[in-house]
Amino acid sequence: EVQLVESGGGLVKPGSSLKLSCVASGFTFSSYGMHWIRQAPKKGLEWIALIYYDSSNKYYADSVKGRFTISRDNSKNTLYLEMNSLRSEDTAMYYCAKSSPYYVMDAWGQGASVTVSS
Amino acid sequence: IQLTQSPSLLSASVGDRVTLSCKGSQNINNYLAWYQQKLGEAPKLLIYNTNSLQTGIPSRFSGSGSGTDYTLTISSLQPEDVATYFCYQYNNGLTFGSGTKLEIK
Numbered sequence: 001e002v003q004l005v006e007s008g009g010g011l012v013k014p015g016s017s018l019k020l021s022c023v024a025s026g027f028t029f030s031s032y033g034m035h036w037i038r039q040a041p042k043k044g045l046e047w048i049a050l051i052y053y054d055s056s057n058k059y060y061a062d063s064v065k066g067r068f069t070i071s072r073d074n075s076k077n078t079l080y081l082e083m084n085s086l087r088s089e090d091t092a093m094y095y096c097a098k099s100s101p102y103y104v105m106d107a108w109g110q111g112a113s114v115t116v117s118s
Numbered sequence: 119i120q121l122t123q124s125p126s127l128l129s130a131s132v133g134d135r136v137t138l139s140c141k142g143s144q145n146i147n148n149y150l151a152w153y154q155q156k157l158g159e160a161p162k163l164l165i166y167n168t169n170s171l172q173t174g175i176p177s178r179f180s181g182s183g184s185g186t187d188y189t190l191t192i193s194s195l196q197p198e199d200v201a202t203y204f205c206y207q208y209n210n211g212l213t214f215g216s217g218t219k220l221e222i223k
Contacts, residue, residue: 035212045153045161045204045214095160102167103208104151108160 002026002107004096009112016086020112022079022096027107030054030074033099036081038092039111046092049081050099064090086116119144119207121215129223136192138218140205145185149209152181152190155217156201164203165190197222 008020022034036049049070050059058070069082079096094112097105120143130136140150148168153161163172165181168188178193192199200222205215 044216045155045206047212047214050212100166102149103212104163104166104206105153105161106163106166106172108162110160 002098004098004107004109006094006096006109006112009094009114011115011117012086013118014087014116016116017082017084018086018114019083020081020094020096020114022081022109024077024079024096024098027098029072029077033103034070034072034079035097035099035103035105036068036070036079037095037097037105037108038090038114039095040089040092043092050103051079083114086114088116090114091116119146119210119213121205121207121213123203123205123215123218125218126216127219127221129221130195131223132195132197134195136195136199136220138190138203138220140183140188140190140215142186142188142207144210146188146207147209148184149207150181150183150188151206151208152179153204153206153214154199154201155204161204195220195222 003025006022048061048064051070067085071080096109098107100106122141124139152165155161169181180191202217202219204217
């Protein structure tokens with residue numbers, strides 16, 4: 001069974017940094033691309049980043065480009081999202097998700113909550 | 119590509135046939151998926167590539183469409199189908215629709 005477990009969320013001040021982790025199990029992590037998706041309170045879903053299985057390519061939404069960095073450690077079955085220069089509008093639940101070959105998210109974690117507030 | 123879902127809120131009775139709509143601002147070339155999100159849970163993939171049912175999803179869910187217009191149909195609404203449904207396109211960029219909240223009347 002595919003399992004994705006996010007951690008590292010919390011309450012931070014505007015302008016600060018935070019790093020989320022997502023530990024994967026139940027599949028060959030090193031063979032699949034991975035996504036980060038976020039959902040602001042009472043809002044819809046926003047895709048924010050994708051990394052290929054071998055880290056050869058990384059893509060970002062314009063809303064986070066230059067501030068967020070997606071990375072992975074295949075030896076640890078772990079996906080990361082480093083978030084810098086955080087803003088109040090970054091407040092959201094952050095989900096990691098496994099990618100199918102078509103860039104469809106076919107398994108999701110339970111989410112990590114990030115609140116940016118002074 | 120921007121996705122517009124309608125209606126934003128849908129109320130139907132158990133056993134009803136329910137249709138949710140998703141319209142793209144450009145041709146999506148059938149690269150469209152549907153997700154179900156129940157309250158307090160992560161989204162779950164229902165349909166991908168317009169009409170391919172994800173493993174384990176009940177056959178009462180089906181998808182159709184082409185070009186810019188796509189539909190998710192629930193053939194006989196069940197109480198456990200109460201959720202918000204999002205469409206998602208992966209033809210040009212990666213974007214989600216704003217969702218349709220489905221309630222039981």
